[in-house]
Amino acid sequence: MRSRELDPSASPLDYYGYELRRAREAAGLTLAQLGSIVFCTGSLIGQIETAAKVPQRDFSERLDAALGTGGLFSRLVGLVLRSQLPSWFQPYAEMEAKAAYISTFQAQLVDGLLQTEAYARAVLGVRNESGLDTRVAARMERQRVLEREHPPAVWVVLSEAVLRQEVGSREVMREQLAHLLTLRERQWLNVQVLPFEAGAHAGLMGSFAILRFDRDPDIVYTEDFVQGHMTANPQPVREGSVRYDQLQAAALSSEDSAALISRMMEGRYGNEPEPGGRDMA
Incomplete structure (x- = not known):
């Protein structure tokens, strides 16, 4: 499983995916179940968990509401998006x-x-x-x-x-x-x-x-x-x-x-x- 191999220290995007998978499993939800709660596909959840796709702010806010994570993903997404700016900027x-x-x-x-x-x-x-x-x-x-x-x-x-x-x-x-x-x-x-x-x-x-x-x-x-x-x-x-x-x-x-x-x-x-x-x- 590629998601289990994520190194949370590799990048903000990897850390976000690692924490998302951990929070989802702690809540006892499948990819599809969490996707239905936050109005997206289970496939998208899986892509974000494996750092294959970059999360957006509105998605992160819905995650916090669904998983009761106290604003964790709303805070993390700022770091993730900043890391997507050109490296020189x-x-x-x-x-x-x-x-x-x-x-x-x-x-x-x-x-x-x-x-x-x-x-x-x-x-x-x-x-x-x-x-x-x-x-x-x-x-x-x-x-x-x-x-x-x-x-x-x-x-x-x-x-x-x-x-x-x-x-x-x-x-x-x-x-x-x-x-x-x-x-x-x-x-x-x-x-x-x-x-x-x-x-x-x-x-x-x-x-x-x-x-x-x-x-x-x-x-x-x-x-x-x-x-x-x-x-x-x-x-x-x-x-x-x-x-x-x-x-x-x-x-x-x-x-x-x-x-x-x-x-x-x-x-x-x-x-x-x-x-x-x-x-x-």
Whole structure:
């Protein structure tokens, strides 16, 4: 039996499968019986128990309710999904989850913490749709940092190009821009748009993020098309901080940014676009 050979220390996914099999057998349930309780097939339960498939959060929450495991699988699934992020990105995701303050400039895409599921799916599926559901779930899991009892303060500056670049479809973009507007309700989250009219600006070198912590040194993060680069070296952190301050100063105010997002949502991605595809923004 392959499931009996799982090494729970091999990976978060193996540990999850090991604990699931142990909890199911302790409850005296077959694969099919547990599957019927949590609304899935016994085959899926077996695949997760043998680390052949990655569990999702809603599945994990149903498991906890069915097996009375006190939130064990809801806690474990966060580790499992984080382990599915690209290996070069995982160190940043771990630091991001601990940050007290996150500030980011995005030149081409909506920041991952603010993406809708449909937008994330379109972005992550551009070159490869293999394992797309898992990769999307992992990105959505990152956003749980915003749901903490004491979430980090998040400040995002988006280039106007982010709003104009159609990702997925007009419907996907409309939903994404609407989501950005709803985020205004969050006390510790702020979104600004850097308009084209700003001209040459401090972010022309590309997207970057700065993480600040209560007790640890600040970190600046950049990435290229191969991997990410994270450093706590004081000089690049200082350079990144100055550049970010300049971007914030050049960007529209939060109110004017929301107005531009709203105009773009209705004019460029509305149900009745302007003739010839022209938008109103």
